[in-house]
Amino acid sequence: VEPVVCQHIEGYTYSLGEPMGECTERVMALSKALIAGGLRAPVRTAIRDEIWVKLWGNLCFNPISALTHATLEQIGTDPGVREVVVKLMQEGQAVGEALGARFKVPLEKRIAGAVAVGAHKTSMLQDLERGRPMEIDALVTAVAELGDIVGVDTPMLDAVLALVQLRGKVAGLYPTR
Known part of the structure; x- marks a missing residue:
């Protein structure tokens, strides 16, 4: 190119x-x-709704894959991890809805769609493996901050965010500020 x-x-x-x-x-x-x-x-x-649905999956699958090195299929089919995915998506949806987004795809269907992609590595995991800056702020931090602004509690998102930020720092791919 x-x-x-x-x-x-x-x-x-x-x-x-x-x-x-x-x-x-x-x-x-x-x-x-x-x-x-x-x-x-x-x-x-209503392009914002489509953007939120895309972000909805990214905010959970990307950091989990960076932390576990698992594929979309592995993340979506592991019972314990799937519970984390559901909690993250519920929190993300609450933030989006507080900002006026409409989620026309049911949560379970969105997870099933990710699982159907199969043994795919997310972009955040690919960045980690290739030593490139990770999109933590765009995909996760932004939603946590928006939650703070609109008064939506995001305890699971905050915990996963702290973990993936540390993962990025340890790898030298996220600022230590």
Whole structure:
């Protein structure tokens, strides 16, 4: 790949939308360009809901995989770890809903979707293994901080966050501040 060239590896649907839900010329033009390139690019009026559903899975599967080196399938099928996943997702959903997000996918279906991906390593685990900075703040810290702002308690998320931050620090991939 070279400058101004994007290499597409996987996936054919890219939901698009403006932050406030309006249907602007620029989002329609981008959708049209992606469709012309052979992709599906629906314009959504509630893109924030889709972002929250994506973050919902990332905020639990990514740190757990970095801590355990387990795949999505292993995380979602281990009974004890699955309980942690459920608690994290419940807390994340409560934060999102307090901010107006709607979760149209049931929690169990979201977990089943991750398990169905199989022996996949999350991006945070891949970053850890490759010695790259881990996306702890974007995927976990942000949700914990939003919980504080809206008054939603996130005890499981706070505990997992502390653990994955330490994991990142020990590996030299997260700032010690």
